[in-house]
Amino acid sequence: MDEPVLRIEGAGKTIKGQTILRPVSLSLQRGDVYALCGGNGAGKSTLLRMVMGILQPTAGRIEVNGLSWKDNRRSYAEQMGYMPDDYSFARGLTAWETLSFWASLRGLSRGRTAEVLEEVGLTGVRNKQVASFSKGMRQRLLFAQALLSRPSLLVLDEPTNGLDPYWMDAFVELVKRAAEDGHAVIYSTHQLPVAEASANYVLFLQEGSAVKQGAVSSFLEEYGPGGLHAAFSDTRRG
């Protein structure tokens, strides 16, 4: 088997004696899509922020393509694209200017910027101010930002938050296409149908603990159609 794109070994986070996330382990290969599911405060964003190097784990180790954040921060950052949960776009810039800025920080060409805007379907509104965009369009632009450098690993924090069903379907398609293109994808969501439609692995988190994890197919086998919802209810009962 190939070296995993993402390897998390017993990574956990404690802040001032309070456990935010108990040790979690998982690994992702190219083309895998991993969904982190759970309620508010379950630890999903903490785990994703630790993967990105925004937070440092107080236990365990996280490696992306064999690199750790502490050993080589720059190379580590180049392996990943990140879509944050809580982001407000700067007022006064167009979609093109916003994306071009991010592309310039990664040393990418204008051609790549245009290509990614096309991929997420925003070419027609590239010269419009981002401030005038709907929530769905903003999420697409953030997703485009994460895709820019064709990273091995896409880390998406609550990418479906506040989206209507149309954009959720579009998101599922974007994630599937990214996986087909060879990206490994890990994302957090409250939307179990989205996870069922786009992910091949799932990790259920509850109050900072990993309570269940495995292949989506095995949950569907065990619980039947809509199995992730049944599995999630099971974790809450148990």
Place this chain on the structure above:
Amino acid sequence: MNMLHIARREIKLGFRNPWAYSFLALFTLFTLVLLLIHSSSSISGYTSTTGSMLSLILYLLPLMTLLIGSFSLTAEKEEGSWQLLSTYPLRTWSFILGKYAGLAIVLMTVAAFAYGVSGVAGALAGGGFQLRTLLLFLVFSVLLILLFLAVALLIGTAARNRWQALTYGVAFWFFTVIGWPALLIAGLGFVPYLWIKPALIFLTFLNPAELVRLFVVVKLGGGSILGPDYYKWVDVMSEPLGAILFAAVCLLWIVAASGVSAWAWERGRSRG
């Protein structure tokens, strides 16, 4: 290289920010009003007009610089921009210096525009400020912008949000611009008599507003109004070596403030 990208974005955002235009309108209006009041003759050297201009600049520029500069940094935290940028292969000092350079260019353009309008209006009216005086005002303003922007970086670093930045900014402005003489009188009252003069000079170096004001007053030929306690200062600043010493102190201020800011942002980034 990334520093330039950050600076370029800051310039774009700055010139599309309504704040920058309000500031530009206000600053231009005040320079024009002062010009009109004293439009009877050509103004050069240190006069009551140049003195009022210095006070006006001293009231307005540091406050606007502190607010615009610190808000720009706190916005990066509040809007989640820094969290995203910190996942990029971007050095923290490139981020801080890029912000500093971009904001400085925006603010200096605003000041240059206001003086330009004032200069042209004065020339058309056949009076106004002499070119040398106008240039000294511009230098005075640029120095205030550069020094107070460095302080704004510190404030934006320490503050969690714009409200905190507003409080810290106004407090710093108040103590360095408005309350400084009262603070000096109160503080120096506890110092032995022989130490008062050296303490006064030392404290002047700690206040960017006072540092720049005293330098420009001396350069405008108004050193005598500062009083006997500043004779030594006037002598030193009148010499070419004084200008070098002054530039070195300004540079130290800027390097120290931006260095501490970059260190604090990097510390937060690496500790997570």
